Amino acid sequence: MGRSPCCEKVGLKKGSWTPEEDQKLLAYIQEHSHGSWRALPAKAGDVHYPWLQRCGKSCRLRWTNYLRPDIKRGKFSLQEEQTIIQLHALLGNRWSAIATHLSKRTDNEIKNYWNTHLKKRLTKTGIDTVTHKPKTDALSFTDGQSKTAANLSHMAQWETARLEAEARLVRESKLRSISFGSSSTIQPAAPPLCLDVLKAWQGGWSKSTKGGFNPDLEFVDNPTNAVLEYQGGMVKEEGEEEWKVTNGLQDVIFAVESSWPLDSGKVETGQVEVSNFMDGFLDQLPSNADYQNVSERDGDSNNGREEGFSNEKNKNFWNNILNMVNSSSSDSPVF
DNA sequence: AACCGCATCAACCGCTATCTG
DNA sequence: TCAGATAGCGGTTGATGCGGT
Structure with a gap:
């Protein structure tokens, strides 16, 4: 089974999209919906639209990652960060699967954010970004090294707990604003x-x-x-x-x-x-909206709702995090 | 001002999965 | 059932911007 090239390499533009190209693509999709991506550039070049010199794959990518109206852009919230980290612990690099639970973020954006922000942050705190466990195993070190390992491990625990606590505070403040808001129609969903x-x-x-x-x-x-x-x-x-x-x-x-x-x-x-x-x-898994509702509802009692696999080795790790989150520590002594 | 290194992220590439005739 | 077409995914690249020297 031979794989055909996604587009004629000659005559099709590559690289960054111009506002004019975006406009052409948007105008076409709004009127016709995209249908077949491969056929789209040719169709978009009919009497109504100037020729769009892009292959269908490029058009699809531009639409799904940038032009789609339901895309949320800008800074990731604490809760989004938490969700990404937790889902990554469960799913690994299955960005599209992760993206389905952050409904307004694209897989590409999540992937980029993981690689440029979250991965580095976890690495700094001594967490293995593949296993999501503390990188260092204290038992395998000599005395001096084990202290370092323990410190790193604790830093990792504190960082996770701190993020949890901050996310919790945000949720609580949201809950309060909803409780006091007279026009709110949000009904708390049952926890999944x-x-x-x-x-x-x-x-x-x-x-x-x-x-x-x-x-x-x-x-x-x-x-x-x-x-x-x-x-x-x-x-x-x-x-x-x-x-x-x-x-x-x-x-x-x-x-x-x-x-x-x-x-x-x-x-x-x-x-x-x-x-x-x-x-x-x-x-x-709840959609982002459901998750939000659950978080709001459980704002003061969602102790230990962290997702993630555990085993004997990181029992204490999770215990400590859970205990810390349970005790509502919002001001980390470490950070 | 010019250069350099680094961070960011949009876009591309190559592959697999799924659809279709 | 099969082969080609298409969609979608994840890894990687390269353009761009920014801060430091």
Whole structure:
């Protein structure tokens, strides 16, 4: 299967788009919608529009990354940064997937922002930008080195906790402004139940303590080897079912909506590979708007809603962050 | 003023996935 | 079923701007 060139290399313009070209493309898309990108430049060159000397691929990119009306540009908010970091921890460099949860940002913009800002920031604080864990393993160092490692690790923890706390303050202030605003019609959405699995992932979340972190629960040793078991028939509330995440030693029960993409009927007595489960889970991640509502609603009690995988090695890392966030520290002693 | 190094980000390139006839 | 066409993705590049010397 041969791959045809995306465009005739001769006679088509490359490089930055001019305002005139943007105008041509916009005018055409607004009138006709883009249809086939490859055919677009030719169509845009009909009697109504001057010839657009760009290949379809370039047109599509310009539209999706710049001209689309629903694009949010400018500085990334703290919450957006948090979302990117957390989703990157889950998804890796799947920029388009990450972008779907920041509905007004393009994958290209997120990718650029990660590479130019977030990656450097995490690196500075000693966090591995691939694993999202502290880079240094204190146990593998000699005494002097282990102190450095510990310091870096603590800095990483503090930086994460500080970002969380700042994001929380922003959310709280938003919540207050909404509560006091007379014309607000925003209805707080129910928290997405599927987020509970992340608590389980982080090492256990005690539902019975109303959101308090239970440090006694053990971490799932190897999340990729863990399985999920459908607790057939254990319907907690209408439209809600219970699942258990287990690694053979440790079980954590959590509730999900029965509209969960996994067909529970097919696994009534069986188990689901976690990788498949996570695919389903990612589909269930809240959109940016939903996330906002949840954050607003839970402004004073969203302790430990951080997403991310954990294992034995970074148990303390997450514990510390959760504890710090729980204690609402807004002024970091480090920064 | 000129040069240099660095940061940023729009755009390109090459590949895979999906669609279509 | 297959091959070509098209869309979409992620990595990389290069133009540009800015601050420092």
